[in-house]
Amino acid sequence: MNAALKFLPHEHLKAWLEELAGTMRVLAPQKEGAAVVYRAFDPSREPELIRKPTESAKHILFPRSEALFAFHKKKAPFAPDSLNPDGSQAEKEEPATPAMELTPPEQPGPTVVFGMTGCDAGGVTTFDPVYGGRYQDPYYLQRREATVLIARACNEALSTCFCTWVGGDPANRRDADILATRLENGWLLEPLTERAERVLGSTLLGDAGEAEAREAEALHAKARAAIGEAPDLTGIEDALPALFDDKDFWWSESAACLACGACTYLCPTCHCFTITDEKAGLSGVRLRAWDTCMAALYTLEASGHNPRGQKAARLRNRVGHKFAYFLKNHQGRISCCGCGRCIKSCPSSVDIRRIVLNALKRAKGKEAANG
Numbered sequence: 001m002n003a004a005l006k007f008l009p010h011e012h013l014k015a016w017l018e019e020l021a022g023t024m025r026v027l028a029p030q031k032e033g034a035a036v037v038y039r040a041f042d043p044s045r046e047p048e049l050i051r052k053p054t055e056s057a058k059h060i061l062f063p064r065s066e067a068l069f070a071f072h073k074k075k076a077p078f079a080p081d082s083l084n085p086d087g088s089q090a091e092k093e094e095p096a097t098p099a100m101e102l103t104p105p106e107q108p109g110p111t112v113v114f115g116m117t118g119c120d121a122g123g124v125t126t127f128d129p130v131y132g133g134r135y136q137d138p139y140y141l142q143r144r145e146a147t148v149l150i151a152r153a154c155n156e157a158l159s160t161c162f163c164t165w166v167g168g169d170p171a172n173r174r175d176a177d178i179l180a181t182r183l184e185n186g187w188l189l190e191p192l193t194e195r196a197e198r199v200l201g202s203t204l205l206g207d208a209g210e211a212e213a214r215e216a217e218a219l220h221a222k223a224r225a226a227i228g229e230a231p232d233l234t235g236i237e238d239a240l241p242a243l244f245d246d247k248d249f250w251w252s253e254s255a256a257c258l259a260c261g262a263c264t265y266l267c268p269t270c271h272c273f274t275i276t277d278e279k280a281g282l283s284g285v286r287l288r289a290w291d292t293c294m295a296a297l298y299t300l301e302a303s304g305h306n307p308r309g310q311k312a313a314r315l316r317n318r319v320g321h322k323f324a325y326f327l328k329n330h331q332g333r334i335s336c337c338g339c340g341r342c343i344k345s346c347p348s349s350v351d352i353r354r355i356v357l358n359a360l361k362r363a364k365g366k367e368a369a370n371g
């Protein structure tokens with residue numbers, strides 16, 4: 001028996017989340033129309049813990065739009081021209097620089113996300129080296145530290161799921177703080193990091209035994225088998241740059257793309273943003289909002305030149321960033337967690353798995369042809 005494992009009977013789930021909501025912000029997947037979205041836990045409703053959320057969980061740590069700070073410009077006080085006693089103009093003092101008041105935004109306090117998919121937890125840890133590495137983003141880091149991620153193991157896999165291709169797993173122990181597995185009679189909670197201690201002190205939780213651990217492992221193995229064997233992606237980080245100038249390849253792969261951007265907005269690992277100042281009078285807010293490299297305006301320069309004016313170039317950048325450039329910058333980590341949302345939601349059936357496999361095949365073919 002593993003003393004660290006906890007067991008929560010199904011009938012106690014809502015009571016436990018309600019108890020947590022007394023001291024922290026609790027989020028869980030919730031049905032909203034035809035979609036499943038991460039929302040504040042509502043005790044009057046059942047969280048949706050079977051269907052895969054339509055959106056990813058990234059907005060919890062990286063909001064769609066957020067105020068970085070509010071600003072208010074204070075005008076310099078009026079300083080009349082002054083004259084010397086003999087009537088001549090006195091030497092002017094340097095005008096006072098107008099003062100700028102900056103007000104930081106309020107940040108959410110302690111938070112727990114219950115029931116995120118393992119791939120969504122993988123999305124979060126893909127963000128970590130971007131916003132917590134060479135460049136430290138205090139907004140992201142504050143939320144990251146305050147948030148406990150409870151990933152639920154996927155007992156079923158969709159035909160679009162491919163987490164195992166990119167280092168993930170339906171029972172993702174690498175990226176979450178707690179792994180929760182839905183068993184027949186309740187949830188098995190496996191703490192994985194120190195953050196887990198913040199939420200596992202409840203008397204509603206009991207200790208779990210070997211039987212529960214075995215039941216969970218059998219479910220995990222079934223989900224892995226449903227995804228099937230992962231292809232070998234070794235060399236993809238070289239294959240994609242090798243095809244950079246292969247216009248035929250990128251035109252063909254991007255032919256169906258409508259440039260709607262759904263793939264990037266739903267993606268748990270896409271992290272581009274734009275910054276604007278919204279100003280009225282002397283006050284305003286500096287805003288950061290999600291942006292998408294699949295949009296033509298993303299790279300439009302003030303001169304009118306656009307280095308990625310064609311959708312083929314934009315798709316090349318999106319796939320290249322996830323499966324080549326990111327790996328080189330971040331110790332071999334692929335910037336895709338295999339959630340499959342971009343495949344499921346693409347109106348034109350553009351499939352990133354197919355592009356990656358085609359790229360590997362084409363680059364190998366070219367290499368062989370060149371001897």
Ligand code: SF4
Pocket residue numbers: 256257258259260261262263264294342345346347348349350
């Ligand atoms: S979702 Fe599909 S059509 Fe829309 S931008 Fe992405 S690849 Fe293109």
Ligand code: SF4
Pocket residue numbers: 263266267268269270322335336337338339340341342343352
């Ligand atoms: S690229 Fe597609 S499959 Fe990969 S993480 Fe983004 S949405 Fe999911």
